[in-house]
Amino acid sequence: MANAADAAYAVIRGSILDGTFAPGTRLKEADLVEFCGVSRTPVREALRRLAAEDFVRIQRNQGAQVKTWSDDDLDDLFDLRALLEGHAAAAAARQISPQQLQRIGGAIAEMDAVLASSAPQAEQVAQFLRLNRVVHETVWEAAGSGRLQSMLGRLVEQALIAHTARHYSLARVAQSHHHHQELLDALTAGDAVWAEALMRGHIRAARLTLKAPLP
Amino acid sequence: MANAADAAYAVIRGSILDGTFAPGTRLKEADLVEFCGVSRTPVREALRRLAAEDFVRIQRNQGAQVKTWSDDDLDDLFDLRALLEGHAAAAAARQISPQQLQRIGGAIAEMDAVLASSAPQAEQVAQFLRLNRVVHETVWEAAGSGRLQSMLGRLVEQALIAHTARHYSLARVAQSHHHHQELLDALTAGDAVWAEALMRGHIRAARLTLKAPLP
DNA sequence: CGAAGCGTTAATGTATACAATCAGGCCCAC
DNA sequence: GTGGGCCTGATTGTATACATTAACGCTTCG
Incomplete structure (x- = not known):
């Protein structure tokens, strides 16, 4: 996992799956930069990927939050x-x-x-x-x-x-x-x-x- | 579609669907920047999204190419x-x-x-x-x-x-x-x-x- | 003549600076 | 007192500069 983007993806995804980021949690890019230790670019890429896979929900200019399931x-x-x-x-x-x-x-x-x-x-x-x-x-x-x-x-x-x-x-x-x-x-x-x-x-x-x- | 990323996505996706970009075509980010009229950041975002949706295939450090179907x-x-x-x-x-x-x-x-x-x-x-x-x-x-x-x-x-x-x-x-x-x-x-x-x-x-x- | 190694180069990956946008709070007017 | 509008701060969206990687062609040696 030499990739910053992949690393960020793995970290965030893992944290969602293990409950560290509970459903509904707002995921701010700046916080994730710190959390993952990479810059915003790969963090954003990871979030977009997670959104495509339905793990998070992204609204324009309002960032991402962990998806909640009814x-x-x-x-x-x-x-x-x-x-x-x-x-x-x-x-x-x-x-x-x-x-x-x-x-x-x-x-x-x-x-x-x-x-x-x-x-x-x-x-x-x-x-x-x-x-x-x-x-x-x-x-x-x-x-x-x-x-x-x-x-x-x-x-x-x-x-x-x-x-x-x-x-x-x-x-x-x-x-x-x-x-x-x-x-x-x-x-x-x-x-x-x-x-x-x-x-x-x-x-x-x-x-x-x-x-x-x-x- | 005020979004640069959405615009790029729509343009590239449309071009794939209408055959402008035939299966197998290598999609270079620099070319798409010109083609879409936005910078590399939204172009990359569009490509990642298209990859998640299986329209293109992305290999690390080798860019994207329109997916081919056997x-x-x-x-x-x-x-x-x-x-x-x-x-x-x-x-x-x-x-x-x-x-x-x-x-x-x-x-x-x-x-x-x-x-x-x-x-x-x-x-x-x-x-x-x-x-x-x-x-x-x-x-x-x-x-x-x-x-x-x-x-x-x-x-x-x-x-x-x-x-x-x-x-x-x-x-x-x-x-x-x-x-x-x-x-x-x-x-x-x-x-x-x-x-x-x-x-x-x-x-x-x-x-x-x-x-x-x-x- | 062929193959292997190295250097160049062109592309992608990453970081950061700047722009645009939205949320929240404050102030003012009614 | 309440509603609306504006301002401010925080956050996301975009552009660009820099770093890294891998592909390709060249040279050189066997």
């Missing part, structure tokens, strides 16, 4: 995610490689280990989320559409912002885990219809988690 | 379009307003008139494409998802670049026209399944047109 927005977002992830799962079922299947299988096995461990719950959830990402990204990759992959990456990260400062319950995590296991069966069987149905359900369940986390 | 890319693009436009059509069928139905009906009636006229063929096709856009945009709008709307807008425009300098045959245009008419029936009936199926077929047919135009 409940309807999130419904909308998860509807699209269900559609696109379902599509990806179906495509993946038709053409996934043994290596990719193995990667998903490995991630699921690791999840097993994580959930069986006696680590602190927060740690377990964090590990699970990382592995969850591996599973999903492998499915996208197997779907073989770069465009679909980048769209989904963005959608997922937008959903993540809304998650910030909320924690998943282990009960929901376990539910997700079961989804993944069954998804692996569907992918292994090459059953596109099954895989798509499972994935759509999986995403819908995730939306519900966000709305009303289980205890 | 046949596989286009297949990919139209697959996604079929999925998303189908989804939009289904959603629209469930909740479209009388005003929106009327707008689509009006556009179709105008298409009738255009096709029945004795204008030059190129003129007929151009008019038809404009009305075609009205029909589709109304469907997206009726679907009620801003995110879906912007995604589709982008996908369609990317497809348009590939069309440049190619002309549609009247035969294909007539086929599209029939699709639109039946789509209006489905939307009026509020039949989401029908609308989705029609739209998916409509997009698939469009892909074929691009691949092998009818005489």
Whole structure:
């Protein structure tokens, strides 16, 4: 990351994702110059890029603020995610490689280990989320559409912002885990219809988690 | 458009869409400064924006070039379009307003008139494409998802670049026209399944047109 | 004759200075 | 007392100068 603009982008984006810049926060260029340690030019470039990716909202002469998501927005977002992830799962079922299947299988096995461990719950959830990402990204990759992959990456990260400062319950995590296991069966069987149905359900369940986390 | 950056964006984007900047063309910032009549800063901003929207490709220290689309890319693009436009059509069928139905009906009636006229063929096709856009945009709008709307807008425009300098045959245009008419029936009936199926077929047919135009 | 290394140059990347614009507060008039 | 208009400060938008990078052609050596 020799680039000042890329560095600024990474810093700001990371700070939005980890909650340092909460939704609604006004992002002044001068402050970000200090925060990122680069001049205004790359900071502006980073902000424009983040705006294009829907992480921030820019109004003319009024600067940028971290985007806020209404409940309807999130419904909308998860509807699209269900559609696109379902599509990806179906495509993946038709053409996934043994290596990719193995990667998903490995991630699921690791999840097993994580959930069986006696680590602190927060740690377990964090590990699970990382592995969850591996599973999903492998499915996208197997779907073989770069465009679909980048769209989904963005959608997922937008959903993540809304998650910030909320924690998943282990009960929901376990539910997700079961989804993944069954998804692996569907992918292994090459059953596109099954895989798509499972994935759509999986995403819908995730939306519900966000709305009303289980205890 | 009091903005220099917006102006540059509009000029460059327009020139890409109308074929002035053909796919693969290297876009040097200095040249664009002259072309757009603004300084490098807004030109750069415009290029970054166009890159985010997949109109150009930017490599570090190597500037921007108009994106080229392989046949596989286009297949990919139209697959996604079929999925998303189908989804939009289904959603629209469930909740479209009388005003929106009327707008689509009006556009179709105008298409009738255009096709029945004795204008030059190129003129007929151009008019038809404009009305075609009205029909589709109304469907997206009726679907009620801003995110879906912007995604589709982008996908369609990317497809348009590939069309440049190619002309549609009247035969294909007539086929599209029939699709639109039946789509209006489905939307009026509020039949989401029908609308989705029609739209998916409509997009698939469009892909074929691009691949092998009818005489 | 070919290939590798270096220098030049033309382009992009970054910083900063200047211009335009908007928000907020103050004052004045009604 | 309240509303409107103007002024001021802060912030973003634009231009330009400087730094850095990589591509290209030249030279030179094997």
